[in-house]
Amino acid sequence: MTTLAPPPSQPVRQAQVTGASRADGSPPVDRDYPATRVPRSARRPTLSLVIVIAGFFFYTPTMVTGGGVAASFAFGPYLGLAVTAAAILAVYIGLLAVASSRTGLTTVLLSRLVLGRWGGKWASIILGGTQIGWYAITVGILGNLVSAAFGWSVAWPVVIVGGILMATTAYLGFKGIEVISWISIPLMLLLCGIVLAQSLDHIGGWDGLLAVEGSGEMSAGLAITLMVGTFVSGGTQIGNWSRFDRGTPARVFTLTALAVIVVQFGMLFFGGVGAAAYGEPDFVNLLMSMGLAGAAVLLLVANLWTTNDNAAYAFGVAGAELFERKSKSPFIIAGVAIGIVLALTGVADAMTGFLVLVGVVIPPLGGVLIGTFLTAWRGRDPGLDLEDQPRLKVPGVASYLAGAAVAVLCNLLSWGSPAIVGIIVATACAAALGWTGRTRDLASHA
Template identity: 30%
Template sequence: MSNHEYEHEPVPARDRRGLLSVAAVWAGFPMCLGNAVFGGLIVYSQGMGRGLAAIVLGNLLLFGYIGTLSWIGGQTGRNFSLQARRAFGDRGRAAVVGFLATVVIGWFSYQVGLTGTTLEGMYGWNPLWGGLIGGAFFVLLTLAGIRALSVIGLIGTPLFLIMAGLALYYGLGQGHSLSSAFGYQGGGGPLGFWACVSIVVGGFADSGTMTADFTRWARDGRAGVLAAASAFPFANSIAFLIGGLVVAIGGASDPADNGGAFLGLLAGHGALVTGLSVLFVFANLGSVAAHCLYNGAVGWAGITPLRMRPLAVALGAIGTVVALTGVWAHITNWLVLLGVVVPPIGAVLIVDYVLTRRGAVSAAVRPIAFAAWGIGALAAGIAHYRLPGSVDAVIGFATAAAVQTGITVALPRRVSEPAVAVATVSG
């Protein structure tokens, strides 16, 4: 199998990967400490019953969104940048791809910063050194390409389940029970039900929109959907649920701020558990960080003449420096931005593929796509501030899809397609 990452062309059939390999890439991504934190915050606010409903609903929405984009990726072999080229134009895609490829580097920085503070809280390590070691390891992991993402997923997923199971076991040993946990009423946090759904959706709005960077390696569209399903609703729901259970059994040290972070429950249980915990931190956070850095590097490579690997080194270095400044901690504002701005991009990609599936002329810029994206993002922003009971991502997606469909269908093809064409892309 080739070691080529196909930054500028579709993945050929000879280099496609099996379902287990591609599913491992996606399943290992959301089963992480960060999602356990968010799951705990949701259950702390809503209680176990309503919190679990918000988690499941959010994941079903993600499956519909990411599954559709994954089908396109598996069917065509195109990465996110090549999909955006069809929808937004050969030059126009630079704004979209550059934006999302930068946003995911923010998530990389978040994982690097979280590595440092986690090791400091558990073992007293200097957070700067912990972050630097983590950042360097995550970059090296990314340089190995899609194969490494598959391997780290195969390692990280069972390791997460083992360590989370141990944490719950130790937490239950403090006098709590699972039956009482499922009756937990919550009410301690400020998040409403639909805000909780938005958190679930917003957490993967960016890399979910860029899912084709992973699922283009699948054998076909069906395999791409199945690979996405391994993460949404399954792996992602499990990670959120574990964080919720940690809060519900009283195992969270500060559920209002740290949600369902469970590593504290593993402290003080001998050298073996301590060693596994350190390995777990690097493997778990490394999986998320490497996925994000891979998205970012493939994205920037798609709009430049450069290749993924040198870009991964440069972007990883920038992301690590940003992490050490502490900016990564402003996660709430980050999620709001993602839920408002990103889903309309996915809507444009899907509608464009459906309406121009048999082949489309990729023009320099496609104004209709940008109009749909902008109007969708505006609608989501208005909903966020004026309709606090709504799910911003759904409103933005639906609005952008309606605008893209309406204008494309209403206008004659010679008007709806820009006059200056630069390339032809087959369906």
């Protein structure tokens, strides 16, 4: 017999009180529910989700990636590739958002239901681990930005202090992330508008921008892989936030997809504009050369903060699942410490290789979750007991391995876009297996 999440009337509502001990004297329950379903009483309006997603996707390294890709293409074709990459992410993330909204589960807890307990641990390792890597990359960029702006010879103090400060809103939970997003988004829009205006003035307007020709050193498949890879890891973990959404599935999908495609394309667009106009693919270096160092520091610190607190939250809930603990807090602290150490080693310089790796091993996981949710679960919460799962669920594991194997092969042969192929293969396998065995995994309730 499967079990359902407790109804709002049960004592789980006490967990919403930050730091409050329960009546039996046991430790306080994390109000963000990292190891359980989010009850309906704790759900939030869809606008809160959209703001958090937008703040998460306003990510400076995405602009850097866009600038690097744009250098290889004429600007018109580059825009076409950027739209394609953003649209792929939008559909992929939108479907995952619906799955978590219907079930109230994080991505790693969904993975436990689809892959089994051991498979869920693998999901926690790759999702949590890559987010620690992103945290390190972002903190490294922050250190370089601030030290360059103020002419400091060392960046390590900024890396340490900034790495700690950025984790504070993640530690506070969903509400803390939402507040910093409301601050960051208007500031980043202002900065992007300034960069666009100066770039167009420098290159001779839109006609001059569209006349720029690229080097032709990169294939279209690699370009899409890199642009999808900037957020396929973070996007796969959309469930960490969409599980709080109380909207209908259609509303959740539509608003999530629109937020992703607008913000992701915007980041790629503005990064590409700077590269085309000034020949500088690194957005941070571009701001320095444009004389915007002072304003850029304030605006980009806010921007990087909204991304890194989401990353810290993600590896916090992944750690809670991996070690089966009820609180994300100790794993946020540990992950931040590891990220700071990695940043001090200069890991940000290896971003391109990291993006390619992420674009290969993670997307098939999202594909399995989507395929299972749409077929075996028929778009509903299956009501399965999180604690009573087998070690491995063969259909889910087999689908993931098939998608990952094909994606790795595509990457080795430089054929197509490994991220996209991996998603398609894993989704198709999970859907096929889901149709044949869905009665085993469906809950007893309608």
